[in-house]
Structure formats: structure tokens, C-alpha cells
Amino acid sequence: xxxxxxxxxxxxxxxxxxxxxxxxxxxxxxxxxxxxxxxxxxxxxxxxxxxxxxxxxxxxxxxxxxxxxxxxxxxxxxxxxxxxxxxxxxxxxxxxxxxxxxxxxxxxxxxxxxxxxxxxxxxxxxxxxxxxxxxxxxxxxxxxxxxxxxxxxxxxxxxxxxxxxxxxxxxxxxxxxxxxxxxxxxxxxxxxxxxxxxxxxxxxxxxxxxxxxxxxxxxxxxxxxxxxxxxxxxxxxxxx
Amino acid sequence: xxxxxxxxxxxxxxxxxxxxxxxxxxxxxxxxxxxxxxxxxxxxxxxxxxxxxxxxxxxxxxxxxxxxxxxxxxxxxxxxxxxxxxxxxxxxxxxxxxxxxxxxxxxxxxxxxxxxxxxxxxxxxxxxxxxxxxxxxxxxxxxxxxxxxxxxxxxxxxxxxxxxxxxxxxxxxxxxxxxxxxxxxxxxxxxxxxxxxxxxxxxxxxxxxxxxxxxxxxxxxxxxxxxxxxxxxxxxxxxx
Numbered sequence: 001x002x003x004x005x006x007x008x009x010x011x012x013x014x015x016x017x018x019x020x021x022x023x024x025x026x027x028x029x030x031x032x033x034x035x036x037x038x039x040x041x042x043x044x045x046x047x048x049x050x051x052x053x054x055x056x057x058x059x060x061x062x063x064x065x066x067x068x069x070x071x072x073x074x075x076x077x078x079x080x081x082x083x084x085x086x087x088x089x090x091x092x093x094x095x096x097x098x099x100x101x102x103x104x105x106x107x108x109x110x111x112x113x114x115x116x117x118x119x120x121x122x123x124x125x126x127x128x129x130x131x132x133x134x135x136x137x138x139x140x141x142x143x144x145x146x147x148x149x150x151x152x153x154x155x156x157x158x159x160x161x162x163x164x165x166x167x168x169x170x171x172x173x174x175x176x177x178x179x180x181x182x183x184x185x186x187x188x189x190x191x192x193x194x195x196x197x198x199x200x201x202x203x204x205x206x207x208x209x210x211x212x213x214x215x216x217x218x219x220x221x222x223x224x225x226x227x228x229x230x231x232x233x234x235x236x237x238x239x240x
Numbered sequence: 241x242x243x244x245x246x247x248x249x250x251x252x253x254x255x256x257x258x259x260x261x262x263x264x265x266x267x268x269x270x271x272x273x274x275x276x277x278x279x280x281x282x283x284x285x286x287x288x289x290x291x292x293x294x295x296x297x298x299x300x301x302x303x304x305x306x307x308x309x310x311x312x313x314x315x316x317x318x319x320x321x322x323x324x325x326x327x328x329x330x331x332x333x334x335x336x337x338x339x340x341x342x343x344x345x346x347x348x349x350x351x352x353x354x355x356x357x358x359x360x361x362x363x364x365x366x367x368x369x370x371x372x373x374x375x376x377x378x379x380x381x382x383x384x385x386x387x388x389x390x391x392x393x394x395x396x397x398x399x400x401x402x403x404x405x406x407x408x409x410x411x412x413x414x415x416x417x418x419x420x421x422x423x424x425x426x427x428x429x430x431x432x433x434x435x436x437x438x439x440x441x442x443x444x445x446x447x448x449x450x451x452x453x454x455x456x457x458x459x460x461x462x463x464x465x466x467x468x469x470x471x472x473x474x475x476x477x478x479x480x
Contacts, residue, residue, distance in 0.1 A: 109461060109464070112457055112460075112461070113457075113460060113461075113464055115456040115457050116453035116454055116456060116457040116460055118453075118456075141458075142457075143456060143457055146456045177478075177479045178475075179479050180479065211471070212475075213356035213357055213358075214355065214356055214357065214358045214478075216355040216358075216383060216386045217352055217353075217355050217356040217381070217382075217383055218381075221353075223464065224353055224463065224464065224467045227464045227467060228467060228468055228471045231451070231468045231472075232471075235418075235419050235452075238417075238452035239417045239419050239420065239452055
């Protein structure tokens with residue numbers, strides 16, 4: 001297949017770097033199409049284990065300088081994985097819901113933190129950054145391969161499917177302070193766009209929660225707010 | 241004074257952008273040396289209020305394309321503030337302590353979050369990223385000007401000065417889960433380097449605290465761990 005720079009409508013995406021590629025090979029080998037290795041890379045030291053795992057799974061390994069020039073022109077990585085983009089349906093249970101997230105790095109950090117607190121399902125409401133963008137995948141540091149991520153056109157489409165979840169919308173104007181929110185499972189923790197937050201109307205169909213802080217800042221940044229909420233909602237599980 | 245790209249040993253640093261410069265003018269006008277404005281910028285719309293404030297404080301405004309080429313070659317900003325780097329001594333009370341932080345963006349995010357949870361004092365143990373680096377200052381989104389930041393050569397130097405603070409060291413191997421930690425004031429919340437964390441020996445002179453999470457990730461990222469710890473330690477203040 002012809003190689004070109006990653007695009008939203010491409011059927012494949014890429015793991016840039018050895019650690020990330022290893023994580024994918026362990027967790028989702030069925031998605032991996034091939035690996036690219038930089039010519040004259042020492043195949044024994046460091047990446048020997050990765051190449052052995054790939055060989056065991058019958059995955060092709062191509063030496064190609066060109067692949068690195070196209071896919072990681074500024075990077076200093078020497079191993080890239082190509083994988084099939086396959087959107088998974090969410091499972092019933094507790095969900096993270098991101099409404100119009102716009103930054104690949106932020107989304108990656110949220111995916112990583114969500115995996116850390118035991119979440120396996122993230123709903124994303126469009127318009128939104130591309131979960132499969134190599135920059136997002138890289139920012140998850142491998143947690144992308146532990147997560148189901150499903151896109152919806154509107155929040156109503158999400159609610160149509162998971163309407164019985166208790167909904168908590170995180171808003172600067174929320175009436176319920178985070179520690180006081182009753183945690184009723186299964187739940188959806190809902191976060192808005194980096195710059196604009198959630199529209200006011202979310203308070204009509206969600207418990208509107210705020211994370212209290214001083215007036216020295218306008219708001220916490222999005223991954224921070226999401227991480228603190230996930231910590232508070234799951235701490236009884238992780239600290240029994 | 242001759243303009244050159246920012247260096248660690250420069251006596252001045254820069255706020256790149258209008259919002260950041262405005263925050264500095266409001267909070268720390270005594271540090272501001274001059275402002276640079278891109279030639280042919282409309283002085284009425286948007287930045288009129290900032291220029292009026294600068295004029296009121298007697299701060300010089302220079303039109304200079306060159307300043308932007310030197311200080312923000314890739315940026316699209318049209319206002320830069322030059323300020324005197326003045327390290328402040330910490331005040332007694334609750335502190336954040338960063339041991340060998342290496343990333344400007346992470347340090348900026350931690351400063352912003354700390355300001356949000358009411359902290360005014362951050363100790364930084366060398367080797368460490370430069371708080372005054374324009375990239376750090378920008379990542380704080382203005383919170384830099386609400387914070388005292390003092391550098392120490394070793395953790396022992398810090399303890400010599402603030403030995404009566406209760407010390408909590410955040411470590412993956414910590415024996416005390418965060419929610420169970422007794423919060424005794426005044427305290428120091430201590431965080432290690434992004435890649436290596438804190439040395440084991442910190443458990444000898446601190447309460448070693450861990451933030452429990454699943455095995456799907458190696459660790460939370462540094463700003464996330466710091467933000468969750470600050471939330472937990474201050475939530476009784478912010479949610480009375």
C-alpha cells in the first residue's frame with residue numbers, strides 16, 4: 001500500500017516509536033499491518049524483543065528510510081507501526097464523555113489518565129480532534145490500546161444509546177461541588193471544549209458539577225479537571 | 241538594552257502575547273521594563289486597555305519588528321512584555337516542592353494548578369527547568385505572576401529552611417494511599433522528575449504517599465499527579 005502522511009480519512013494510522021509500538025503489539029496485535037524499521041538500526045539491542053514478538057505474530061517488517069521521512073520527518077524514532085483504524089462500540093458501564101475536544105495532546109493525556117483510573121470507554125462528541133491521529137496516539141503513551149473510543153454526532157445521540165447512565169457535567173457554573181456529588185453508577189463524566197467548556201443547556205439534563213478553586217485562575221485545564229474528577233469518582237475502588 | 245534570544249543567564253525574560261502581558265501588568269507592574277508592539281498593529285481594538293494600563297504605569301512601548309523576529313520567530317503574537325527576573329523568597333506555609341522538573345510545559349501547568357488551589361509558594365530543587373523561560377511563563381497562563389518560586393541546590397537546603405513543615409513525598413512505591421494521608425499543616429507536597437520520580441531515600445524523611453491506579457499505565461503524568469494531590473489536600477478549604 002502506498003505510504004502517505006496521516007490523514008483523517010486514511011484507513012490506517014501509526015505508532016511512532018518503539019515503546020508505543022510494543023504496547024500495541026501486546027494489546028491489539030490483530031490491528032497491526034506492518035512495522036517500519038529505519039535502515040541500519042541495530043536489531044538486537046533494545047528492539048530485539050519487539051521484533052521477535054512481531055515475527056511470532058506473523059507481522060511483516062520493512063526497512064524503509066522513506067517511511068520515516070513521510071511519517072515522522074522531525075522525529076528521532078527508528079520504529080513505526082502501521083495499524084488499522086477500527087472504532088469500537090462502547091460497552092455499558094461508566095463512561096468518560098468529551099464534548100468537542102480540540103487538542104490531540106489533551107485527548108491523549110485524558111485517555112492515559114482514564115486508563116489509569118480503570119475506565120475502558122470514552123465517548124467523543126463531534127466536532128472533535130481525531131483519536132487516531134498519531135499525535136493523539138503518542139500522547140496516550142500506549143493507553144490508546146486499552147480503550148474503546150466511539151464518536152457521536154451529538155450528545156443526544158449518545159444519550160439515546162446510554163440514557164440510563166447517571167450524567168455529571170463539569171461546568172464552571174455547576175451547582176454541586178465535586179466532593180458533594182453523589183456517585184451513582186453507572187455514570188457518565190462529561191467535559192467540554194478547552195476554550196468554551198460545556199454549553200449551559202447541559203445543566204438541564206445533567207447534574208452540573210464544579211471543581212472549586214481560587215480566583216487566581218480562570219479554570220483548571222481540561223485534562224486536569226478530568227483527572228481530578230476521575231480520581232474523586234473512583235477513589236473508593238482504588239483505596240479499599 | 242540590546243535584544244537577544246532568551247537565555248538562562250539573562251537578567252530579563254518575556255511574556256509572549258497580549259493576555260499574558262496584561263496579567264503581568266496588573267499583578268507585577270514593578271517588574272515590567274518595556275513592551276514591544278508589532279508595527280502597524282491596531283492600537284485601539286483589543287489591546288487598547290493594555291496600552292492604557294502601561295501608559296498609566298509609565299512603561300515604555302516600542303514598535304519593533306525586530307523584537308518579534310528575535311523573541312517569537314514562529315509566534316503569531318503582536319505584543320511582548322520584557323520583565324526583570326526577580327526570584328522571590330518563599331513564605332512560611334504550605335509549599336509545593338518540585339525535585340528536578342525537566343519540562344517547561346509541565347512546570348507551567350503545575351504553577352497554574354497550584355495558583356488555582358491557593359498555593360503561593362513553589363520550591364524547585366536543581367537540576368531543573370528554568371521557571372523564567374518564556375515557555376514556562378506562557379504555560380502558566382499568567383499564574384506565574386501570582387507565585388513565589390525559589391530554587392534550592394538540594395532538598396537538604398530546602399529542609400534546612402523549612403524543616404518544620406510536614407513532608408509528603410509522592411512516590412509510586414509510597415506506603416500511604418493519598419486519601420488516607422493525614423493532612424497536617426503547614427505541609428510540603430513533594431514531586432519528582434517526569435521520568436525518574438523521587439529517589440527511594442525520600443521515604444526516610446517524608447511520609448511516602450501513592451496515588452493508587454490500575455496497572456494499565458506506568459504512572460500518572462507529573463502535572464496530573466500534582467494536581468490530584470493539591471485537590472485532595474485543599475478540598476476542605478474550597479468546599480466548606
